[in-house]
Amino acid sequence: MLQALFGFNQATNERLWSIIMEHLTDEQFIQDDSYSRGSIRNQLVHMANAQRYWLRALLNVQGLDEIDPEAYPTREAARAICQQADQECLDIVRSLSDADLERIPDRWSQPVWVGLIQVSHHSTDHRAQILRMLHELGAPTLEQNFAIYMENATLMTVRELAGHIAAKRAEWDELLQQVPAGQMNRQLLNGWTIRDAIAITTWKERRLTEIIRTMAGAEVSFSELPEAEQTRILEAGRALAPEALLDQHQAAHRDLLEALREMDDADLNGPTGIPGLPPE
16 A cells, blocks of 8 residues: 555656646746745655655665755756655655564654655645645646546556547547537637647647657657647647648547557556656
8 A cells, every 4th residue: 555655646746747847937946935835846845855854764764865955946957856756765665564664663653654654645735735836827737636546557458448548539529529610719728729729639649659659758758848849739730720630630549549559468567657658
């Protein structure tokens, strides 16, 4: 269970970082906030420091120094050190035996596993604070749902996954069919139109198809779309007639399902996942 909790912690942090990298500037990232730990950067570094503190206190792990948030003024730099902290914590938790978890550390009255659960809860608390800050900055947020994480963590066959994707896509296609051609330029969120949402979804499905077919997407994140590339995609989509845009959209989805069905179940459920994709 503890391994699952810290897997959830790492996966949810990665989803949070994807939002931060895509929707915030470095200036917004370090912008002060009067509540709790201050800026979003400070909140995330505090989460990493709390993990390191409890690992030192509970397990006497050496070499986990406290992180100074001021040493990480950019999103990219802070993300790297926080990812490192998440991975080291998960690796340590995975290495613990039942005896390790039941041991009562010096100067404490509870077993190690109680302290580790506190670490997990602490991260959830601060992510909730960050989500409020993201909302106030006009960025999207996410749901922290451990049950859904566990459901998604259950092994699936390629056939099951392809069927699930196809079913969800059918719901999306049915929704699009209800949009009159004259409403394609209707704004939805942050200035995006329905047409823009279709164009970005098409790009993501093409990118996912490329990652699956090459299994070598680790150098380019699926979640983060550079601003210049996003602008190019949106402009190209806006230049197309609605029928042509939807034709591209459908073709990209057919290619994705074809690429997925070419995979083996072992590739889908491997311990390291598919390079280039978010851990969830």
